[in-house]
Amino acid sequence: MIETRFTQLLEASAPIQLAAMPGVSTPSLVSAVAAAGGVGMLPAPLMSAEALASSLDELRERTSGAFGVNFLIPFLDLECVTVAARKSRLVEFFYGDPDPQLVEHVHSLGARVSWQVGSLAEAIAAERAGCDLVVAQGTEAGGHVRGQTSLLPLLSEILGAVQVPVVAAGGIATARDLAAVLASGASGARIGTRFVAAAESGAHPSYVKALIDASAPDTCLTEAFSVMWPNAPHRVLRSSIAAAEELPEGVIGEIRLGGKAVPVQRFSVICPTTETVGNIEAMALYAGESVTNVRRVQPAQSIVSELISDAEDALNRAAV
Numbered sequence: 352m353i354e355t356r357f358t359q360l361l362e363a364s365a366p367i368q369l370a371a372m373p374g375v376s377t378p379s380l381v382s383a384v385a386a387a388g389g390v391g392m393l394p395a396p397l398m399s400a401e402a403l404a405s406s407l408d409e410l411r412e413r414t415s416g417a418f419g420v421n422f423l424i425p426f427l428d429l430e431c432v433t434v435a436a437r438k439s440r441l442v443e444f445f446y447g448d449p450d451p452q453l454v455e456h457v458h459s460l461g462a463r464v465s466w467q468v469g470s471l472a473e474a475i476a477a478e479r480a481g482c483d484l485v486v487a488q489g490t491e492a493g494g495h496v497r498g499q500t501s502l503l504p505l506l507s508e509i510l511g512a513v514q515v516p517v518v519a520a521g522g523i524a525t526a527r528d529l530a531a532v533l534a535s536g537a538s539g540a541r542i543g544t545r546f547v548a549a550a551e552s553g554a555h556p557s558y559v560k561a562l563i564d565a566s567a568p569d570t571c572l573t574e575a576f577s578v579m580w581p582n583a584p585h586r587v588l589r590s591s592i593a594a595a596e597e598l599p600e601g602v603i604g605e606i607r608l609g610g611k612a613v614p615v616q617r618f619s620v621i622c623p624t625t626e627t628v629g630n631i632e633a634m635a636l637y638a639g640e641s642v643t644n645v646r647r648v649q650p651a652q653s654i655v656s657e658l659i660s661d662a663e664d665a666l667n668r669a670a671v
């Protein structure tokens with residue numbers, strides 16, 4: 352057990368937050384992380400309020416652990432925010448200016464609020480807007496990247512400026528990494544890429560294999576996968592850009608979303624899942640620099656328990 356302000360706030364037992372990853376953070380993965388003592392985050396984009404409500408009811412039946420819902424500001428659906436605030440412990444926002452009215456709305460329905468930020472100014476704005484915690488995302492992170500500073504300098508400046516608990520995100524995959532950010536003063540770690548290779552993940556097996564075979568220099572920050580979400584930098588495997596560049600413009604595959612087949616355009620933001628067919632290698636293969644430490648597929652529970660027990664040892668050693 353590593354108790355922090357993050358675990359206390361959300362009544363969790365492990366200072367680990369699963370990153371919300373559309374198509375990857377399935378209800379099975381969210382509930383497995385929550386059952387293991389971490390905080391599972393369900394992604395909400397492109398979901399109806401009814402579908403979100405039934406997913407959250409199903410999650411509550413599967414686990415008594417901590418879970419929340421993540422919203423991307425450019426795709427915000429207020430009806431879904433209301434459902435999430437009523438039916439989960441944590442409502443979280445990313446990729447937009449912290450909004451006091453939105454925070455107040457969630458608080459009035461009983462949930463805690465978090466904002467994932469990429470700069471000191473955004474962290475201060477999130478605290479002023481009333482957020483209960485902030486997630487400091489460094490540029491090492493996989494998926495969409497908000498700021499321009501790598502994790503440790505960003506974390507230090509944010510920890511020096513805000514009073515609310517701070518969760519560190521970007522490049523964290525091992526117990527050593529977790530111990531390092533906790534020793535720096537973070538209250539938890541938000542982990543994405545390593546959980547893409549969890550047994551319960553919804554990622555396409557070829558995407559998972561590409562992560563296992565890759566290391567940090569194989570990733571890059573780009574704006575290449577911009578169809579549906581332009582001007583938003585993201586970190587992917589470089590190989591996916593090269594593979595997409597070789598293909599003609601147009602549809603390169605198909606994904607099932609809410610029971611419907613949806614075409615995947617070349618350079619679409621959609622990453623390949625078990626429900627995707629087509630040219631998987633040329634789709635957005637999001638990966639953080641943490642990919643270096645993604646070595647095999649493991650159940651989420653064993654990822655969480657390995658991180659916690661080895662981080663405790665690392666922290667004890669650091670104290671000597």
Ligand SMILES: Cc1cc2nc3c(=O)[nH]c(=O)nc-3n(C[C@H](O)[C@H](O)[C@H](O)COP(=O)(O)O)c2cc1C
Nearest residue numbers: 370372445492493494521522542543544637639641
């Ligand atoms: C496949 C993938 C999808 C992501 N989608 C989202 C998202 O929808 N919302 C969000 O807040 N963050 C998203 N992120 C970013 C994560 O929240 C987090 O900052 C990042 O995963 C941390 O870096 P790591 O991948 O090295 O662990 C995504 C990350 C990945 C890898």
